[in-house]
Amino acid sequence: MKLAFEHLNLTQNPFGRLNHIDQRELAIVELGSLPEQLQQPGVAIQFVADHGRGKTTHLKALHQKFATTPYQQIHPGTKAEYAKARIHFIDSIENLSSRERKVLYKNCDSLAYTTHKNMKFELWRNGFTVISVKVSALDPKTIQSIFERRIESCRRNTGATPSISESDIEWLQQQYKDDIRSMEAYLYDIFQTLKTTEPLMLNKRVAA
């Protein structure tokens, strides 16, 4: 038995869960003026997208600018408890019942949340100015950087590690569009089978 992924000069599969690694090292998120806008009372920032596009990553990146404010991830069926705070961060707001959401709107000045469905009109009705951010990573360079950071965060020593080329990204985008989580799941399986640090060449791999 050898050390994990020693043959790839890595410490683990870089496309597995990396929640022991500082997410700031991995995330590539352009927040622009969102932190300043969230400081304004009555502002709601929604990150809207399908599964696996990076909504939570965006919300967490924004939350880092407001480290002392409460952050809640809402799973279906979980009961939300709101701490007293001016700004709230809610991951998956649609998992709250409409009654719970009303309590939330009454108890905060500003709000940042992720959602699969557009909640803009509901927030408007409750007196918020809504800034809607559609999360999608379609730029191949951005996707390549995200994946390179993952690989780099698992580097064992100096020297070569497997790398993902532009043509690999192109191929992944053809298969999964902007669904980064599905790309990562696919790459996880590929990295499980890699024997050396040679180029991935995903298109040829499938053809073979």
Add this chain to the structure above:
Amino acid sequence: MKACELHIVFEQADKTFALGDTLRGRVVVDITKTTQCNGLNVNLFWRTHGRGDTNTGNEKSQNLFTGEWQPGHYEYPFEYELAENKTSYHGEIINLDWYLEATADVPWAFDPNIEEDFLLLSRPLAEDYHYRQRAQIEQRKRQKKSSSILQVIFPFLFFSAFAIFFFKDTEFMFDLFSPINEYFDQEHGLFISTIGKFLDNIFWLIPLIIGAVMLGFLFRYLSGKQVEKLLADLHVTLSKSEYQPGERIEATLSCTPQRDLTVENCYAQLIGQEVAVDNSGTTSTTHKHEIYFDEVSVSLPQNFNNQVPVSSEISFEVPDNIPASFSTGQNSIKWSLKLDLKLTRWLRWLNTTTIRIRQKL
């Protein structure tokens, strides 16, 4: 060069240890300018990695130094008894590794730290067990897939025939089948609208499919209950509550038939599975991966006689290099004994008993 740089040097260069060994090494500190250190700590722990959320445990920390460092080279020895019975494991969706982390608490600065992994084994493993039985596992998966398709198709056909028979004169059935009739009726020639209408109606098939799947489950449940009724006191008993790699799992299947019966076949399966839960983003996904599969035919008399108790021994060899059961929050390795007893094609009893495989010491 940084003001403070840390390195971990293991006394054993291959970084491979056995349970019960003493891990010895030193933390090497290189200082380029005077640095206050509120604590140089070394921490031993295990952590999982793979598809599921990471879990850590068994943290054991030692303080090696507190004070002021002048520029220079320092070495601080440490040692740990490796008595914990969790060994390194490298699977397909779950891995468990041991780590040593050294951190210097430097006020008003980022704390320099370094982490090194090492292997903790119960004995040298010749090969990665999770690849060993891949062919057999793949074959079983194919069988499972085809049998699960059959489980849906048969109730679906049955349910459809039932629905057509009882609702054949209703408007719904007319709507459902009239587009098909129209399609074959050349005089109408409304090809596109016909297809559109058919697609509209095809959504009515969804409750039919759901009904068929539910019927399949109900059928399996009732079939199991009927077998339990026919074979009173039907149960599987394990000889021990936990086993060790290299031992044999001994179990007994026993029952008392309530009438004369014929047995078609009976199989016992020993299954090892990795289960990892991934709570990334807004969804929670459970991943499963089979790491071990073995099947034996249970020798039973072909004919059961009324009120004559039946008992049969089931025996599996637990290979010497399989991973032990473990459960660490979102990651676990589960072992189970599955029994599949078929009286006829439609009377089937499925039973799963969890087995605990203990770490070999």
